[in-house]
Amino acid sequence: MIMNVLGLVGWPAGWIALLGISAYTPNWAVWVFMPYFLYGFYRFFNQLTYFPRGLRMRRVLREYPWQILEEVPSGLGKYPGAHDDGMWFEFRNPADLDEKIPLVFIKHQRSYWWLRRLEGPRTKPERRAQIEPLWFAGDPRFLAVVAAPKRSGKAPRRLHLLYQRPVFDRRCAPETWGAGAADIERARRAGAPYSGNVPQLHA
Structure with a gap:
C-alpha cells in the first residue's frame, strides 16, 4: 500500500x-x-x-490468519469443471478435505508475475520455487489472499486477491461446498457481500 x-x-x-x-x-x-x-x-x-x-x-x-502451505497444486490452463478459464490454485475444502476447490485468477491485472511461476509445461523450476511455500489467508469457498514468501522466508510478498466469481457477481449459480452459517458470516466480515443466507458459489 x-x-x-x-x-x-x-x-x-x-x-x-x-x-x-x-x-x-x-x-x-x-x-x-x-x-x-x-x-x-x-x-x-x-x-x-x-x-x-x-x-x-x-x-x-x-478475518483470516496466514497459513503456509506446501506444494499447492496449480495450473495455467482451464481447471476441469470450472466455469472460468485461467490460471488457478487448488485447495482442499475446509468442510470436506477429500474435495478439491479451485481458485481461479478471474482478473489478470497485476498477475503477470504469478503467470510466470504457476505450474505449466514451460515453467522453470527456479521460478516455481519462488512461490514455495505458498502463503494463504482465507476460505477457498469464498475469497482469499495468496502471497509468495520473501527470500528471508519471514514475510509474504506479491499479495494477490482471489475469489469465487459469485462472491462479487450475483448472476452466477449457487454452490455451497458445505459452508455453514458461521462460514458465511465470517466471509461477510472479510468482505464477501452476500445478502441471503445461502452463499452463491461455484468454481
Missing part, C-alpha cells in the same frame, strides 16, 4: 519535473520525454486501481 501511494505521487511528480525541464530545452526534447509521459499516465491509473483490491485484501487478512 505504501509503495502504491508513493507511485501515485511519484509519477505525476515526474511529469511536472519533465515539463519544467522541457520548457528550457529544444522542441525535439519533448519527443524524447514522450515515452515517459505515456507510460507514466498508464502507471498512474494502474496505481489507482490497486486501492480497492488493497482494501479488500486488508479485510480478508483481518
Whole structure:
C-alpha cells in the first residue's frame, strides 16, 4: 500500500519535473520525454486501481490468519469443471478435505508475475520455487489472499486477491461446498457481500 501511494505521487511528480525541464530545452526534447509521459499516465491509473483490491485484501487478512502451505497444486490452463478459464490454485475444502476447490485468477491485472511461476509445461523450476511455500489467508469457498514468501522466508510478498466469481457477481449459480452459517458470516466480515443466507458459489 505504501509503495502504491508513493507511485501515485511519484509519477505525476515526474511529469511536472519533465515539463519544467522541457520548457528550457529544444522542441525535439519533448519527443524524447514522450515515452515517459505515456507510460507514466498508464502507471498512474494502474496505481489507482490497486486501492480497492488493497482494501479488500486488508479485510480478508483481518478475518483470516496466514497459513503456509506446501506444494499447492496449480495450473495455467482451464481447471476441469470450472466455469472460468485461467490460471488457478487448488485447495482442499475446509468442510470436506477429500474435495478439491479451485481458485481461479478471474482478473489478470497485476498477475503477470504469478503467470510466470504457476505450474505449466514451460515453467522453470527456479521460478516455481519462488512461490514455495505458498502463503494463504482465507476460505477457498469464498475469497482469499495468496502471497509468495520473501527470500528471508519471514514475510509474504506479491499479495494477490482471489475469489469465487459469485462472491462479487450475483448472476452466477449457487454452490455451497458445505459452508455453514458461521462460514458465511465470517466471509461477510472479510468482505464477501452476500445478502441471503445461502452463499452463491461455484468454481
